[in-house]
Amino acid sequence: MTFIIHPVLLCGGSGTRLWPLSRKSFPKQFSRLTGNESLFQGAVGRLIGAGFKEPLVITGNDFRFIVVEQLAAIETSPLAILIEPEGRNTAPAVLAAALHLRVTQPDALMLVAPSDHVVPDAAAFRAAVQAAAPRALAGDIVTFGITPTRAETGYGYLELAPGADASAQTPQALARFVEKPKAKHAEQMLTAGNFLWNAGIFLFTADTLVKAFSQHAPDVLEHVGAAVSRAQPDLSFSRLDATAWANVPDISIDYAIMEKASNLAVMPFSAGWSDLGGWDAVWQEAGPDAAGNVASDNATAIGCEDTLLRSESPRVELVGIGLKDIVAIATTDAVLVAHKSQSQRVKEAVAALQAKGRAQATTFPTDHRPWGMFESLVIGSRFQVKRIVVKPGAALSLQSHHHRSEHWIVVEGTARVTVDNEVKLLTENQSVYIPLGAVHRMENPGKVPMVLIEVQTGSYLGEDDIIRYEDVYARGQGAKG
Template sequence: MNPVDVQPVIMAGGSGTRLWPLSRAGYPKQFLVLAGNESLFQQAARRLAALAGEGVAVGAPMVVGNEEHRFLVLDQLREQRLEPAAVLLEPAGRNTAPALTLAALQAMDDGRDPVLAVTPADQTVADEAAFTRALRDAARIAAHGEIAILGVPPVRPETGYGYIRAASPDAGDAPAVTAFVEKPDADTARRYLAEGGYYWNAGMFVLRASTWLAALERFRPDIAAATRAAWDARRGDALFVRPGAAEFAAVPAESVDYAVMERCPGSDIGIRMVALEAGWNDLGAWDAVWQVLPKDGAGNAAVGDAIVADCRNTLVHASSRLVSVIGIDDAVVVETADAVLVASRAKSQDVKKVVERLGQEQRGEHALHRKVHRPWGWYDSVDDGARFQVKRIMVKPGASLSLQMHHHRAEHWIVVSGTAEVTVGDKKILLAENQSTYIPLGEVHRLANPGKVPLEIIEVQSGSYLGEDDIVRFEDTYGRR
């Protein structure tokens, strides 16, 4: 018997606003390392790759995300020595149903009809062997044309998740799904837990690409048609596939659940549930992060340089300095270089209100950290004042910034480590450690790292305007304008 052909699909387009200030639009939670040495996205990729074996063949991961994070996706996969099958870049967020449709169309583009193993990029599981067993079982079900969905047996009356109602366990290891239920109130959630037969919806689906497209065409032909139009207008370069922007903007925004899954029970489209008993958590808020982290005898979880005294059931996450917390119970304290959050754990879902206010006030902390990642490396804005700004810049080996100029600022570069290749006007020079150069206002210039080790420099900007939008690009390796 031929193995089941599985195409992993990682949904990586979320913004993770409830984990602010660590998660931001420019570097959302799926790319963060919250514990251990792998990001949530990397964990998802590794778990899906581990499905191979016991009659299951697994291809390279396919990722659906947005343009801004495309190089984060490649960098984090390459750290795991994985090359993606494709990175599908959504021109705008249209929720998960159009995103999955893009993945299905890409998967069938070469004449195949693989089983799609679809998972969000921002979840954790404690028992990876149990995860593998459940996903393999789901893949075998999906190979026969049915939809398999992962359901998590509830361990508390949770009001933050949608629920799946499954047929009696007597129906077998993968009972039919009889209904999907919206997020309940506390009393209803307690009743679900007492009655049994209700499972948390983990947002993981396993189904053939053709099964998804046929079900979407049946239940939401408007989404199917609009997404196909965007797909037909796609363009690609290297590993990136970009649907038509104008066409994709016209796609109705809808989730996989609302568009298809909730309509399947009672129809002739078979949908079955595989129980996932693997210590699953979607890390939807800081309270959920506290739940999965190791704790001391008083229930406190500490990450980074933190001192916790006379506290109970409190999370302290320090990123850039010592954080001391004394005599606070059931709280969340999160520190970054440019923002601090202090909140009740019970109110951690409300962090999104802070993010909304930051967006309304157009504050930079809404989207970016002080340290900003770029395809060539990163920069950290370490100081600023009237008419000056100081940045620490790292350029990856072999990488370069764009050939550019500025209308309103001059720059002074000092090499801290590595070798810099500097283009200024029609001249090109090499700078070693402790050497420096000056870029006059209006001069065309470029910084590159010709070496085998990271290049670090200190940049001092001076001028009347120091915003990141004062860049005129003439050439760019990464296709930016």
């Protein structure tokens, strides 16, 4: 029998553990780390097929259009996209999805999964989900436990109950959750053989989860329930009520429910999994060569061993010579060099950069928008040069600026440009000046991407110096709206 599963993908998070490739403005789930698709697209792809409904995605305001674009790229339509006003950890996000589904399907089987994990054998994972479904339909909360392959200190663990089988093909009794251990404790658990890694993946009915919150975390249920009931449609999104959401506790589903509930079971899974929680994990998943090296297209390893060399830009060629157990990651604006054993400390680097006020801590030179993207090429004290790409048929908002004027030079395609009351077409090598305070907009009326160079000059060049008057994407004010 094939059971109907509703995938719920958690798609928020700051992504600091894989800095500088993953940052708050564009976290790791949207990046291509191990293949031609992003981790988010990979997560969606392995939950498509017989027995699986369209995914329900929970994400933040700044990522909503990235989610839509990446789903469209793999020709997938979501069941719904819920917008969190701000991150409140996993418990409120999962509960919001359950309440959303429960309105029409209280017995809906929800498979809750992070969107930034790697599961190489998608068919085996889908089979494990189907095998766990009867226990979930019976009212249990099923968590997925990964067969450990090493004494990992970066994961939480699940201890099986006495008599449970860690290699079983059906859900087993769970004794307790174990926090991320010290190395000695991890070795002991690996040797014992009755511990599994906690993957943070869960299967239950919507009704089961809501009842669990009613019993163990009623305060979370009260405020999340209000946020869901007052949610407002926004284009193809459902925007949770910000006022109610502000009262929601910041708490993980493990602390809120899993460590308190008695109706728990664990589904063992041994076909391969990684949360890509650090650059050492990326090195492992990327498949090192005979010398233990992984090098991207823009990187070269000479006399290196067990080293990860990765450059994200064709303009930056990264070369390592005589390195051993080193991670070196280069982007256009930042470089990370670390011993592989210290790669879990990347969060400290991000914190240090934030303390210094460095933009590289959280933002990229490249910024993705619903109409396309822009890349900062040069930034000075009173000027900035950008490369802007506008998708076919797309348009920026009708807007003005308090502090800057702009020059636009079209280098590819055709632009329809509005400056106050004048509208005209610009083709390659043509330019236009946008005076400070002028109401303006650029559109791409063509069938191919339009590329232009923008030169900004003024006393303040921040992205929040935007006043929007009209916007086809229904964004509000602020940098991204």
